[in-house]
Amino acid sequence: MIMLSIIFIVAGLFFLIVAAVGVIRLPDVFSRSHAVSLTDSLGASLMLVGLALHEGLSINTLKILVVLALLYILNPVIAHATIRAALRAGVKPWEKETP
Amino acid sequence: MVIKFRKVSLGFLFLKTMALFVFWVLLSASFEWVHLVLGVICSLAVAWLNSGHSPFVPKLRVWLRFLFYLPWLFYKIFQSSFHLTKLILHPALPIDPKLFSVKSKLNHHAAVVLFGNSITLTPGTITAEVDRNNLIIHALDKALSEDIESKEMESKIAYIFKDETPDL
Numbered sequence: 001m002i003m004l005s006i007i008f009i010v011a012g013l014f015f016l017i018v019a020a021v022g023v024i025r026l027p028d029v030f031s032r033s034h035a036v037s038l039t040d041s042l043g044a045s046l047m048l049v050g051l052a053l054h055e056g057l058s059i060n061t062l063k064i065l066v067v068l069a070l071l072y073i074l075n076p077v078i079a080h081a082t083i084r085a086a087l088r089a090g091v092k093p094w095e096k097e098t099p
Numbered sequence: 100m101v102i103k104f105r106k107v108s109l110g111f112l113f114l115k116t117m118a119l120f121v122f123w124v125l126l127s128a129s130f131e132w133v134h135l136v137l138g139v140i141c142s143l144a145v146a147w148l149n150s151g152h153s154p155f156v157p158k159l160r161v162w163l164r165f166l167f168y169l170p171w172l173f174y175k176i177f178q179s180s181f182h183l184t185k186l187i188l189h190p191a192l193p194i195d196p197k198l199f200s201v202k203s204k205l206n207h208h209a210a211v212v213l214f215g216n217s218i219t220l221t222p223g224t225i226t227a228e229v230d231r232n233n234l235i236i237h238a239l240d241k242a243l244s245e246d247i248e249s250k251e252m253e254s255k256i257a258y259i260f261k262d263e264t265p266d267l
Contacts, residue, residue: 015180015184018184018187018188019187021187021188022183022187025187025192026187026192026194028196030196030198030225030227030237031194031196031239033225034183034222034223034224034225034239035183035187037219037220037222037223037225038180038183038184038187038222041176041180041220041221041222042176042177042180042222059125059128062125063125063126063128066122066125066126072220075220076215076216076219076220076226077216079219079225080215080219080225080226080227083225083226083227083237084227084228087227087228087235093196093198093237094196095196095197096194096195096196
């Protein structure tokens with residue numbers, strides 16, 4: 001069980017690092033927010049599943065599952081709000097220049 | 100000063116209070132009398148303060164179809180996460196971001212909310228603006244935007260809400 005939870009946590013860490021690299025490499029607000037959404041869809045949720053496995057059956061596991069459910073409900077809202085604000089403020093999306 | 104009492108459906112207030120109370124017990128994790136009574140009072144107050152809306156209460160069959168939709172959504176999330184990881188770690192950064200609008204055939208506001216939320220939850224695509232059933236979507240890559248335009252997700256959501264009365 002401990003082994004399985006370590007595998008989950010390491011996989012989550014990998015996706016968190018990829019998301020951080022993406023935030024640095026991608027060109028503008030719109031594409032960077034995609035990299036951030038990678039964090040919550042796989043990075044944080046894999047880590048939380050790993051922690052829940054590590055904890056076993058207890059009240060803390062239930063709390064972690066509640067956090068997981070809230071993460072999946074709240075994160076799209078935040079990402080949508082950020083992108084809509086950027087769009088309404090008139091930020092031009094970066095586009096690949098056509099040769 | 101005239102105090103107006105809003106009409107509150109008691110059954111709905113009760114359901115909301117129960118849901119909040121379960122959440123309270125889950126977080127406090129103690130079964131002492133003081134905590135339980137305080138929890139009932141707090142959840143009743145919050146439910147009462149929020150009873151002004153007339154929310155959409157899904158029927159049981161909608162919940163069931165939604166539960167069968169979730170595994171497909173998670174599969175989709177995994178698939179596009181790996182695609183996005185490949186894009187980010189690729190040395191040449193082969194991205195082709197695009198802002199496009201989609202007119203969906205969904206005619207229920209909860210269905211449009213579910214559609215927009217599913218799009219945003221899938222990495223690589225984000226709903227930027229919603230106006231009735233027109234959605235403006237930003238996608239990072241051609242494969243991801245074609246995924247939305249193939250209407251696969253939309254038809255699955257339309258199936259969940261096919262028996263509800265349209266309100267949009």
